[in-house]
Amino acid sequence: MKKLYISILTLLLGTALLPAQTPLEKADWKYEDKNYVDAAAEYEKLVAKINAPEAKAQVMFRLGNCYYHLNDYAHAQQWFQQSVDANATNAELFVNYGDIYTYRGQYEQAIALYRKAENDTAWGKIARLRIQSAQSAPQRKEVFSVLLHMNEKALNSEMGDYGIGYISADKVVFTTSSSLFSGAKDKKTGQGFSRLVAASATENGDWKINSALPEAINSQYNNGSFTYDKVHKVGYFSQCNGYDGKSKSCVLLSTTYDPAVGTWGTPEVLPFCTDGANYAHPAISGDGKTLFFTSDRPGGVGGKDLYKVSRGAAANSWGMPANLGQEINTAANEGFPTIAGDSLFFFSSNGKAGLGGYDIFKAKYNNGNPSKPLPMDIPFNSAGDDFGLIYSAQSRFDGFYCSNRGGGIGNDDIYRFMLDPKYKTIGGYIREEKTGLPVANAKVTLMGTDGSTLTAVTDNTGRFSLSNVNPEAGYKILGSADGYFSASALVKALDLNANTDQSVLLNERNSAQVNLMKITKDEIKLDNIYYEYNKAELTETSKRELNKLVTLLKETPNINIVINSHSDEQGSDKYNLELSQRRAKSVVDFLIENGIEAGRLTSKGWGESNPLNKNATTEEQHAANRRTTFQVTNAQ
Structure with missing residues (x-):
């Protein structure tokens, strides 16, 4: 009876019988619960009272991290720096502090901080990825032919605005945390709870906000990221915390909507969202048969992964979600998938360079x-x-995207763009021929049959992009880099016109991935070089092959070479030596006649002194010994 009395008393008094929390424990509890607004306030009160150096550095880090997650980078930097000055060694601190410098475009400072975390077990992989990104970022430039690019101020507020989706060409639904639609604030973000809001285009092409979606769709808590299935007239969106605010997870819901009538149906939770994991950012395919979303459900590749699921025949019936795999997902986070038609897939990641x-x-x-x-x-x-x-x-040349880049109105802003359909952007990779590894800082030159010349430099992944490409012209792409032979690939006008995508990824069709061969001092055999019997004159077949060497030398003008001619072991030593010398010279003469400077060329006949097959007995062995090669004489 006494035990029962104590149990009932404990239930009635709650935590009153438990040991009181210290102020630091209270702050840490709010921090672990991701209540960054209240946690920051608690840490601000405590930080000056803590004397132990290690504990003080940890509180400074957590205080900075609260502001980091609230996107208040000025205060985050203040406390991160004080934590660093206090000799903190927290790898998460260095990565997040580096992110602030990256956000400001101060890549050298960011790299210095990332370096301090690159060998950490938990954060090292992310730090190394951030270093790669920061190193290549200054080389990137604008590559799209953009007629219009603007902050869509009519849709943006002082808070966050994002998750936009088309219902029709002149009507969208987007997510906002604006105080106009939400009075209460989410203590995890410091902003208002997000609402779904409808907007429409005016006759002159501007946009205006109409109203929030009905309360049956908008809960008091967080709602967002809308997508619309025009085939089945169904909208999908995410909702967090439940309609009563007690849920700790986010789910996906569907609701019917008929644009002709303008009425919304009662939302239903999608049946696979009942396992307690988080589901968000829905995107429906053009045919309404496949839904993409992001989730932290068990069995994924990283933190938050992208998944797809197939729609069943009956209303709100779905198959089992399938992870999109490691080609798309990383150890970090992916989200915000979208589909353009049924052939282009977009998403965002903080786990790729x-x-x-x-x-x-x-x-x-x-x-x-x-x-x-x-x-x-x-x-x-x-x-x-x-x-x-x-x-x-209606097209693939205009639309919206979201960003928290500098110069915006609020936290996350909606941007509007319009591309020039006349011109294309082409891209590809420069890779090393033998290993397939990317060649960074390679120069890429695009020469058009219309007389145009465009240039670019590859980033650390070997990628290049070239804009303002006339789709009616043919092009030659030339790749060159220090320590490599230059190489080229041809792109036909038809290749560009046949591709409906604004950015033609030529390397995916194996028509413009350029492979470069390293320059070494080794002999390189020239295949199919033949001479008239017992003579030094080149055959017509040989001349066609040597034209490839002419091209190589013209495309790599900084190298000098020696032409080596070797004979078989048949005949006298003297005869073979003289014949090989004349044959090597005939190759040099051909190169000079075709525009290669004489000062870059030398020739040497070796006779039978360096056979590949000593004491050859078969014709195949003799044929292998008869060869013409070249070597770079000024290789480093």
């Missing part, structure tokens, strides 16, 4: 699976977080 923060990536979407993704370039990506790119309902 980019310009900083979350970057937008693009992949071709064929046979139900995205191909290897490539980062979008400036202006779509910046040093900040960039996400949620969508094309309009």
Whole structure:
């Protein structure tokens, strides 16, 4: 009876019988619960009272991290720096502090901080990725032919505005944390709880906010990231904390909507969102059959992964979600997937090399699976977080995306863009021929049949992009780099016109990935070099092959070579030596006649002194000994 009395008393009095929390324990509890607003306030009261150096450095770090997660980078930097000055060794501190410098485009300072975390077990992989991004970011430039790029001020507020989706060409739904639609604040973000809001285009093409969606859709807590299935007239969105605010997770919901009538149905939770994991950022395919989303459900590749799930025949019936795999997902986080038609897949990631923060990536979407993704370039990506790119309902040349880049109105802003459909942007990779590894800082020159010349430099991944490409011209892409033979690839006008994508990823079609061969002092055999019997004159077949060497020498003008001619072991030593000398000279003469400077060329006949097969007995062995090679004489 006594035990029962104590148990009931404990339930009635709650934590009153438990030991009181210290102020630091209270602050830490709020921090672990991601209540960054209240945690920051508690740490601010405590930091001056703590004398132990290690404990003080930890509180400074956590205080800075609260502001970091609230996107208050000025205060975050203040406390991060004080934590560093107090000799903190927290790898998360160095990564997050480095992110602030990356956000500001101060890449050298960012790299110095990332270096301090690159060998950490938990944070090392992320730090090394951030270093790679920061090293390549200054080389990136604007590569899209943009007619219009603007902050869509009519849709943006002093808070966060994002998660936009088209219902029709002149109507969108987006997410806002504006105080106009939400009085209460989310203590995890310091902003108002997010609401779904409708907006429409005016006759002159401007946008205006209409109203928030009905309360049956907008809970009192966080709602966001809308996508619309025009085939089945169903909208999908995410909702966090539940309608009563007690849930700790986010789920996906569907609701019917008929644009002709303008009425919304009662939302239903999608059946696979009942396991307590978080589900967000829905994106429906053009045919309404596949839904993409982000989730931290068990069994993923990293923190938050991208998934797809197939729609069943009955209303609100779905299959089992499938992870999009390691080609798309990383050990970090991916989110905000979108689909343009049924062939282009966009998403954002902070686990792939980019310009900083979350970057937008693009992949071709064929046979139900995205191909290897490539980062979008400036202006779509910046040093900040960039996400949620969508094309309009009518074309692939205008649309919206979201970003917290500098110069905006609020936290996350919606940006509007319009591309020039006349011109294309082409991209590809420069790789080392033998290893397939990327060649960074390679010069790429695009020479058009219309007389145009465009240049670019590869980033640390070997990637290049060239804009303002006339789709009616043919092009030659030349790749060159120190220590490599230059090489080129041809791109036909038809290749550009046949591709409906604004950014033609030529390397995916194996037509413009340029492979460079390292320059060494080794002999390189020239295949199919033949001479008239017992003579030094080149055959016509040999001349066609030597034209390839002419091209190589013209494309790599900084090298000098020696032409070596070797004979077989048949005949006298003297005869073979003289014949090989004349044959080597005939190759040099041909190169000079075709525009190669004589000062870059020498010749040497070796006779039978360096056979590949000593004491050859078969014709195959004799043929292998008869060869013409070249060596670079000024190789480093």
